[in-house]
Structures are given as structure tokens and as C-alpha cells.
Amino acid sequence: MGKQEDHRSKDGEVAVEGGPVMDWQLEPGVASKLYDVFTVAGLRVDAIEPGRALICSFTVPTRLTDGSKRMHGGALASLVDLVGSAVFFAGGSPTTGVSLEITISYLNAARANEEIEIDARVLGIGETTGCVTVEVRKKGTGEVIAHGRHTKYLAVSSKL
Secondary structure (H helix, E strand, O other): OOOOOOOEOOOOOEEEOOEEEOOOOOOOOOHHHHHHHHHHOOOEEEEEEOOOEEEEEEEOOHHHEOOOOEEOHHHHHHHHHHHHHHHHHHOOOOOOOEEEEEEEEEOOOOEOOOEEEEEEEEEEEOOOEEEEEEEEEEOOOOOEEEEEEEEEEOOOOOOO
């Protein structure tokens, strides 16, 4: 691999195709959280239904799109994972657990600057496992972009 050039503007932003991105100033120990912050910055919680549901909205930033300005599948999978994990708290679980299985059916594409809605609902929470469903829709039309299902191991103490 060749050496990467630093293309910083006078204001400290890094220039990349499609425009500047944020110049990350990280404190020690924060680097492990960079991916989550990069993915979900701008996520808004619209509603929480205790015991079962979490609805969020998100405007797709250019940083999470591919060359054709469609939201990258990996970024969408991260939203399904993170919002799907968070809904376990609404369902009464004291922990978000560890993923056992996550499946996502990609049905359509969201584009840069399009607003989407992430609707996560608890299917069931048992003594050690739980399962949620996550639907991602275009907020303006309600058209389904992706449907996910997330199963997690929720035991608070474990030797795993």
C-alpha cells in the first residue's frame, strides 16, 4: 500500500470525494467507539413504547453512501444492530446482550439526504435470550428498505 496524502483544508476538515468529512479529535480510549459514532451521528429517537418498541429517524449522510449515493448495506446493518440492541431496554431487559444471530433482507435503497425511519420491536424476551425485529422505511412514503431480525443472548452473568 502506498502512503496516503493528507488533504486538510485551512479549517482542519479532510477533503474526500463528495466533500469534507469531520476531523476526528479523539481522547485516549475513545477510538473503539468511533465506528458507532460515525454510523449513528444524527440518529433521533422519536418514540419509545415501554415493554416493546423503539422508533427512530435518521437522515442518510453522504458519508454512509456508496458511489451511486445509496446507503451502504454495512451502514444499514449497523443501524439494525444498534437500534435492535437498544430496544431490549424498552422490553425490560437489564442488558443488550451479545448477538447470536442477525439477519437482514435488503428490499430497497435509501439515498443520501433521504430521511428514514427505524422501527424496532420486541418479539420476545426469555430468561437467557431475546429476539427483536427491525424495519427500516423511507419516512416520506413508508416504503420498506430493509427488514431485520436480531437474536441475542441476554444472561446477565455468564462464563462465556
